[in-house]
Each structure stands twice: as C-alpha cells, then as structure tokens.
Amino acid sequence: MALLTSPDAPAPVRQIASAVAGWIDRLGAVWVEGQVAQINRRQGMATVFLTLRDSVADISVTVTCNRAVVDSLNPPLVEGASVLVHAKPSYYANRGTFSLQARELRMVGLGELLARLERRRQLLAAEGLFAAELKRRLPFLPSAVGLVTAPGSAAERDVTENARRRWPAVTLTTAYAAMQGPRSAGEVVEALQRLDRDPAVAVIVIARGGGSVEDLLPFSDEHLIRAVHAATTPVVSAIGHEPDSPLLDLVADVRASTPTDAAKLVVPDMAEELRGLATVRERARAALRGYLTQQQAGLDALRSRPALADPRSLIVERSEQVAGLRDRARRSIAHLLDRAADDIGHHRARARALSPYATLRRGYAVLQDADGHVLTTTHEVSPGARVSVRVADGRIHADVEQVEQIETIEEA
Template sequence: MALQTSPEQPAPVRQIASAIAGWVDRLGAVWVEGQVAQVNRRPGVGTVFLTLRDAAADISVPVTCSRVLFDSLDPPLVEGASVVLHAKPSYYANRGTLSLAAREIRMVGLGELLARLERRRQLLAAEGLFAPELKRSLPFLPTCVGLVTAPGSAAERDVLDNARRRWPSVRFRVVHAAMQGTRAATEVIEALERLERDPEVDVVVVARGGGSVEDLLPFSDEAVVRAVHRMRTPVVSAIGHEPDQPLLDLVADVRASTPTDAAKLVVPDVAEEVRGVTWARDRIRAVLGQLVAQEQAGLDALRSRPALAEPTTLIGARVEEVDALLQRARRTLGHLLDRADDDLGHQRARARALSPLATLERGYAVLQGADGQVLTSVAAVAAGDAVAVRVADGRVHATVDRLEQLGPGAEEPADETDEGAHDG
C-alpha cells in the first residue's frame, strides 16, 4: 500500500527503508542470471561474498552464499563465470543496500551455454536480424576504417599492420574496449555507437584474437547484436574463432576468419591493383591494336581491288557507253528527221496539188467583180461592168463587152477565143 506523505507530514527515512524492505521481502526467491564480477572469501567466515553483474547493463548486486555451497561447486567458481542462482532478495535498511542470499548456484556449462546461444540465435533470426538482404557491401576504398579492439592486443597490430602493408595511406579510427569479462559487452556497444557517429568512418571492424566459448560470450550478447543491427555503417566481425560462431558473425555484414583476414577485406592491395591496372591497360592496347590492324587490312583489301587500284577504268568504260549511246541517239534522231522530211515533202506536194495557184498555173483564171467577189455566173455581171481576171502571175483588169450564156451540158468551142473582154 502506498505511503501517505506530504510536505507537512513527511515520512522518516527509517519508515521508507522499512517499507522497501517489506516490499523486497514479499518478492520471494527468484532465479537470477549474471556474471560473477568479484569473489571475496574472508578467512574464518562461513559466508562468501560475491558481486553479480549484468552482462549488458552497468548494474551489479552483492550476493551472499554459504561456504559449504560455494565449496561444493565443481568446477570452482571464478570471476567472470556465468551463473544462474536461486536467491532470496533482502534489503538492509540500516545500510540501504540490496543483496541476494544464494540458496542454489548453477554453473552455466559449455553445453548449456551453447544451447542457450542457439535459442537466442533462433529468436533473433526469427526477428530478421540475420537476413541476407540486410547485408551491406564494403566500400572499395574506405576514407577511414573504424577499429574496435582491446588496447595493445595482437588483433590490433594484425589489422593495422596488414592493412597499411596493403594500402599505406589507409586511415584508422581506433576505439579500445574490453574484449572479455563483465564490461566487454557494454564497452563494445559504446565503441560502436561512437564510431557510428563519426561521419568519416566508412566501415567498422570488431577484432579479437580468438578465445574460448566463455571468453567470446560478450559477442553473442543480445544487446551487442542489436547494436550492430542498428548501425548504418557496414560492420566486419573478426573474432577469429572457427569452431563456434558468435552471434556477432551472423549479424555483421561481413565475417572475417581472423583479424588479418579482416585487414584484407576492408582495404585493397595496392600492388594487386597496380597489376590489375597494368593488365587492363595492356589488354586495351592489344584489343585496340587488333582493331586497328583489322581495319587496316580491310582498307588494304579495298585498295587492292581493280576499281580502286585504277579508278579511270570505270570512267573509260562509262565513256564508251556514253559514246555508243550518243551515236545511237544521233542515228535515231537522223532517221526521225529523214522520215519527217519525207512526210513534209509529201504533205507539201499534196498542199501544192490542192492549191488554187497550181490550178491557175495550168491555164485557169478567176473572175472577180469590182467589189472583189468571185463571179461564178454570167447573171452576176452586166455588159460594161469592170472585172478583174486573176491569173497565175497577176491580175488582168477588163470591161465586159458581151455576155454569152451557155445552156446545161453545152461546151465552148475549142478554137474560139474570149472576145467579150479587153484590157482596161
């Protein structure tokens, strides 16, 4: 039940401490998991004092157990070991501290550890933290490489030396963290978050030089796995433990078998790249040389053809064809002109034959009145009228002296001359 307090009626410290002790006492015995951060065995005392620490959070609590229970553990309990204990929480009001009174302690053995890690792996895999589509590719040449490792460790030297041997100008941002023990998970998470905030870091390497399953437990911690999953920067796991695979290897974008292998993955080999550029340049030169030689051979083949070797040959042949066509055109045109001339002569002869002038040339004449009208009957003129006689080479003007009308079918005497007209 909540305490009724106010500024006017505050509760004394002893009452608050007593209330907390009552609440903790009602909690009952609980099973607790953690890492043993400290073991204190005082001579002549039947109680062993332990400090149990959370693997991911900065929380610790003192634990008391009987010496008989502590000595019965096989193997012996040492600092850094993972345990599961059944304990009764107690709150000491006089000192204001919380402690656990251990009733049973179980060492987390290798088989049980592996089983628990497998269950954790399955749960995290079901959430999609290890999905292949989440894996990011490493940059070809990173601007800066982040490195999380223990200070002064062989893993740090392996990564730095091998990377600089491959690419001398590579830059590193090294953040040291504990690689085993109770603070390893917390420090690794802090190092990863620090490098994630650095805009120059293009890839992060977490390196450790192997170890036992117990030593590598921080790299299977759920908090570490989720921290790597949240990162936007690609992460390379270089724990260097082949038989057992920490969960960090599964969530990382790339897994390296050793720190040396990690150095080979994050930076290219400058000598190999130079060889690749040289090979590519030689290959391009060879291909271009082949193309030029092929095109030159094609040009030589074209130039060797008769049409290109002696271009005037084609022109000469065409000149002969043009001359033959010109002569043929001239002959055809001459034939057409000759036929047209013959046709014109025939037409001219026919026209001349039908012309009145030709009739006049045969001795006929045309008699016209004073008004120029042609006279075809004696009834159209009278004696004394002036008339004009049209002959082949001119006109004869005369006056009618006498008229003589011939009947139908009558013929004029052949030897008589026309005496009915005289020169005007």
C-alpha cells in the first residue's frame, strides 16, 4: 500500500527505507539472466560479491552468493560469463543499496547460448540489418584505415604489420577498446562511433584474435550490431578465426577470416600493383608495337605499288592503251575503207558493164530521129529522113539514103 505523506506529515527516512525493503521482500525469489562483469572474492569471507550486467542495456546489479555455490561451478565462474541466477531481491536499508542474494547459479550452456544467438540473428535479419544490398564496397586505396582492437594485442600487430608491408604509406588510426568481458561491447561501440565521425577514416576494421564462443559473445551484442548497421563508414569484421561466426560478421560490409586477411582486404599490395602496372605497360607497348608494325606494313604495301613507286607508270600504261586503241581504230577504219573501196570497184565495174557507153565502145551505135527518139527498126525511118547516130565519142548527123531490112532470128 502507498504511504500517506504530506508536507505537514512527512515520513522519516527509516520509514521510507523500511517500506522499500518490505516491497522488495514481497517480490520473492526470481530467476535473472545476465553477464558477470566483476567477481570480488574477499579474503576470509564466505560470501562472494558479483556484479551482474544486462546483456543489452547499461544496467548492473550487485549479487551476493555463498562461496561454496560459486566454487561448485564447472567450468569455473569467470568475468564475462553468462549465467542464470536464482536469487532473492533485498534492500539494505542502512545503506540504501539494492542487491540480489543468490541461492543458485547456473552457467548458460553452449547449446543454449547458440540457440539464443540464432534467435537474435533471426530477429535482426528480419529487420533487414544483414541485407546484401546494404553492403558497401571498400575503397581501393583508403586515405586512412580505422582500427578497433585491444591495445598491444596480436590482432593489432597483425593488421598493422601486414597493412604496412603491403602499402608502406598507409595511415592507421587506432581506437582501443576491450575485446573481451562485460565492457567490451560498449567500448567497441564507442570506438566505432569515434572513428566513424572522423572524415579522414575511409574504412574501419574491428579486429580480435580467436577465442571461445563465450569470449566472442560481445561481438554478437545487439547494441554493437545496430551501431555497425548505422555507421556511415564501411566496416570490416576480423573477429576470431575462420570457423568463428559472431553476428558482427553478418552486419559488417566485409568479413575477413583473420586480422591478417583484413589487412589484405583494406589495402592493396604495392608489389602486386607494381607488377600489374608493369604487365599492363608491357601489354600496351606490345599492342602499340603491333599496331605500328601493321600500319608500317600497310604503308610499305602502298608504297610498293607501281602507281606510287613510279607515278609515270600509270601515264605510260594509259598511253599504251590509248596507242593500242588508236591502232585498232586505224586498222578498223582501214579495213572498212578497203571493203568500201572494193564494193565501190565492184559496183563501178557492174555499172560500167551495164552502161550503154560500154556498149558503144564495143562498136555499137544508137540511132535517133530528129526528135531524139531512138530508132530500133527499119520501119521507123524512111529514105531522106534526117537522123543522128550516137557513138562512143560523139554524135554523127546523117541523111538516110536507103533502108534495108535484114532477116533476124528470133530467140526461142
């Protein structure tokens, strides 16, 4: 029941503390899940003090437990372990502190851990945090590489040495964070966000060596997964070894099997790039030489042609063709003229053969009367008539003295 208080009738501190203790006492024993952030074993005391931290929120509570219960756990209880605690909440009124009095401790088994991680993976995947289309391409040559790792760790050495061996001029900006234990997820998120705000950092590598499933639990923390999803800079996950698969690998833009592999992914190999440039340069030179050889061969072929070797050859060739055609025309015309002359001679001979003049030249004559009519019979002329005789070279005028008829033989 609520306490009835007023400015005129305030409750003393002891009454409030006692009421709070009564309310908490009525809660009864509860099962609580959390991660052991700190273990304090005080010398000579039968009580062990634990700090139990929530796996998502930044909330912790003190747990007191009998030393025999803690020592009976197998494997032994260590910081960072996930546990189930059956405890009675209590409020110590004299100091105003809240704690849990543990009656039973249970280590969260590997199978249960994996099942919980799988459920978390499914929930986050359903939200689209692991979608392939959200993955960003790493820059070819980043201006600066951000590195989140533990100070002095083997992962830091592997990334740094391999990155500088591949590209000596690489700039590494390191943000240190705990890579194991209850503070790990929060510190990694803080380091990630600090590097993400740096405009010079082009890619961020989160690197840690291998470990057990419990050791790698911070890298499946939901808060860290969402922070990587919200980052504007490409993130490379290099947690553990090849078989390890925390949820960070799924949300990161690129997953590296080891920290050494991460260094190979974020910066190119200068020696390999130089070899590639040499190969490309040689191929370009070979292609250019081949092109020039081909063009030179084409020029040589053109230059070797008679028209270009001696431009007068075309004129000579054409002049020879013109001369040949002229000779053929002359021969054709001469042949035609010869044939025409032969035809004319034949026609002239025929004309001469058929001409009356030729008959006259053979001794024949044409007798005509005074009117010019040709006389062919004796009946057409009478004595005393005047006639003209046409011979080959002229005409003779004569008078008819006598007409004599001669008997002729008619043709059959």
